Amino acid sequence: MTALLTLSHGSRHPRAAAGIDRLTAAAGERLGVTARAAHLEFSSPSLIDAARDLAAHGHHCAVVVPLLFTDAFHARHDVPAALAAAREASGLELVPARGLGTGGDIADVLAAHTRPAPDKNLVLAHVGSSDAAAEEAVATLADRLAARLGRAVAVRRATGERTGASISGDHHLIPLFVTHALLLDRLHTSGASADPPLGTALAGIVADRYLTA
The missing domain is CATH 3.40.50.1400 (Rossmann fold)
Structure with missing residues (x-):
């Protein structure tokens, strides 16, 4: 099965990463797929590290869901750059999904x-x-x-x-x-x-x- 990767902005808040982990696990449980959280900055793992971990566990493909509400700079620039770097570093096929949006x-x-x-x-x-x-x-x-x-x-x-x-x-x-x-x-x-x-x-x-x- 294609794995799920969530991609948050990241935060220095001490409770932020745990909240992303819980959301990612809940979504993965709904889908019945392996799910990992990744972050653009401040928190770990990075998308590169999360993709490498999936590849090391035998996965070949993952859908990346950006946890972003608006289509601003992070969505248009940081996310595509992170995807490209993670693809190259891990060899994993990474499929970009829509962000959370405001719909x-x-x-x-x-x-x-x-x-x-x-x-x-x-x-x-x-x-x-x-x-x-x-x-x-x-x-x-x-x-x-x-x-x-x-x-x-x-x-x-x-x-x-x-x-x-x-x-x-x-x-x-x-x-x-x-x-x-x-x-x-x-x-x-x-x-x-x-x-x-x-x-x-x-x-x-x-x-x-x-x-x-």
Whole structure:
């Protein structure tokens, strides 16, 4: 069977890699295939090391699912470069899959994951990007989520000069994050309540990306 490789951005947060491992294992269990996690930076293993490990265990092919929500710099440049390097280093056939995206399936997962917070203003918290199209995609996702919840959903980014400046205890954060991250922790200092990162709630979407690669 073709193996599954997830590819996250990576994080210095001490709990980040474990969250990616749990998601990867859950998706692999759904699919009934060998699954390994890899990271672009900060965390290990790299995609090269994960691909070499699969090759050493007799695998010849793997589908790589980027754990990225937007089609910005990392998706367009870092992921293809990592795939090319891992192919050359491991000899493994690596099939690129779509990333997580910001479509209706992600809106469904967010809606199911959001805890009731009737007295709070809802805020979709995301990393943020200098790419205007990526920012617009997240804004559209917030609109989709608002339609599902029947409530307004604002958008706040975790990067930039005014990070968290307008977030207070009157807000409830809905993280557009796969796992724990230092940027997300920065928003938590605002005093707002928050849902946990999406984690294994994304297993079905990762499995779908594998199957449609």
